[in-house]
Amino acid sequence: MIVRCGRCRAGFDVPGPGRHGCPACGTVNEVRAATAPVVPTPPPVPTYEPPSPRVTCPECGFSFIVGAVAAVPCPNCRNPVTVDHTEEGQA
Ligand SMILES: [Zn+2]
Ligand SMILES: [Zn+2]
Structure with missing residues (x-):
């Protein structure tokens, strides 16, 4: 060159x-090398998945997504459903 x-x-x-x-x-x-300009690498976008455990009502079998709560009333039959967070994503 x-x-x-x-x-x-x-x-x-x-x-x-x-x-x-x-x-x-x-x-x-x-x-300096004329070719290959330094392109700043954008930081990786963190893939944040909010906890959204799905529970099934033992009374009517209605499956629905709940938030980070211990118990939630079933939207179908109003039966209080206990949310088990321990099996979510645990190996
Ligand atoms: Zn010279
Ligand atoms: Zn129900």
């Missing part, structure tokens, strides 16, 4: 990026 000396403007050939002395004036020119 041809670079131009930053001091005397003389053009000279270099094998690649690095520090190369100008053959005309001896000034060391730092040659």
Whole structure:
């Protein structure tokens, strides 16, 4: 690749990026890679999944999603259903 000396403007050939002395004036020119611009990598988006355990009402069999609560009344028959959080995502 041809670079131009930053001091005397003389053009000279270099094998690649690095520090190369100008053959005309001896000034060391730092040659950077012209290609492959540094693209900032965006930070990974955290995949946050809110806890949404699904319970099934033992009275009527109605399945519904509940939040982070200990017990919730069934929206179908109003029977209080206990939410078991221990088996959610546990191996
Ligand atoms: Zn030079
Ligand atoms: Zn029910």
